[in-house]
Amino acid sequence: MFEKHAALFLYAVSPVHMGAGQAVGVIDNPIQRERHTGHPCFAGSGIKGAVRHGFTAIGGNKEFIDRLFGPDAGDKDLYAGAVSFGDAQLVSLPIRSLKGGYIYATCPQALSRAQRLMGLIGIATNWPTLDVAEGHCLLINEKLLSRGNVLHLEAFEYTAKVSQELQMISSDLATRTMPDNEAYAFFHDKLKKDLVVLSDTDFAYFAQNAMLVEPHVRIDPETGTAKDGGLFYTENLPPESVLIAPILASQTRTGKKDDQLPAEAVMSQIRTVLDGKLLQIGGNATTGRGLVMAKVMED
Structure with missing residues (x-):
């Protein structure tokens, strides 16, 4: 007990x-993912x-x-x-943004699961419930927007709405996630102001397709050149x-x-x-x- x-x-x-230990698609060494959400996870x-x-x-x-x-x-x-x-479940994911370099993306599902886990442990969060439609997003930092209320992530556009309720979540999450030292001050402040909530569907797309994929080549020790069929791809969860x-x-x-x-x-x-x-x-x-x-x- x-x-x-x-x-x-x-x-x-x-x-x-x-590593997942097995590959089905084009990536030779995929990362671990939850079956029901497709989100990256750590066993x-x-x-x-x-x-x-x-x-x-x-x-x-x-x-x-x-x-x-x-x-x-x-x-x-x-x-x-x-x-x-x-098992570790995904809370937020860095997504390349037209402004600000990148944002910390999350979704109502990921936030609710994190809140549930903390609640079972006895950690009170009092995060408000958020609802986001597909093609829309909630954010705090208006400087991320272009052309009025449009947020550009990778090659996609999202109709954005500034949410004061999200400020409570981002501040709490930044404090719980980051160590209290100077080295993480920038990332603490960025998570606090650049957290963006996408719909569960839109976030699931990035969780599946916005990973870091690296090509590797096996070298023949005798010739010092690439082996035939030695090219393979390894998937990584991105930093941040x-x-x-x-x-x-x-x-x-x-x-x-x-x-x-x-x-x-x-x-x-x-x-x-x-x-x-x-x-x-x-x-x-x-x-x-x-x-x-x-x-x-x-x-």
Whole structure:
């Protein structure tokens, strides 16, 4: 039984490749996606593995690894870990804009799911319910507009409406997502003023088609040239994306009475190690992929 709960916000600093492990379309190495929404996601098992792998590198005590995450497979003394990570779901996505460089796009569905997750954990949000029609959008910053009330994202035009209610959401989201330091001040302010709400349908299009796709070539070690058929494409979640995942903690389950930690201490360990730290998650670490900033929020 998990006794303590928290929300983990993940802000992508670099492109992130959480591989799906199988390809159906033209992209050889696609990222993980939710089946019902098509939104990019991070599997909870992948988040947990990344945290365990980098636990000591980001400041954790090596002695706590087995107690928090469980022993390695094949260990003679097996028991369950005391911390669990749920799947990370998409909150906002950077979309290229005619003005302002890019905006943080989201939709009522993504906001409602994030609000529901925080509500289940016990974090009060009081975000207003928003309704957006296809081809329209809600925004805060009028400087993003051109030709009156038109917002240009990629090759598309959206009829925009300034929303004062959105200001409450963007301010709260920026505070929960960004670390409180000078390095993230620009992004905190940009998320606060440049959050744009699209319809669920319009946002789903960008979530499916606005990813970073990189071509790669396999080199023949003998000739030093490209192998025949060696061209392949890898999909990445773009930097500046925001996701949210639940963290659940129980008391340690080692079976040893003198080696137990209560759920509060387990969550404290995870929060201390993760909060405000840079975490490497997913594949292609040697090419700088998978860098995300973690922010832990409790009730």
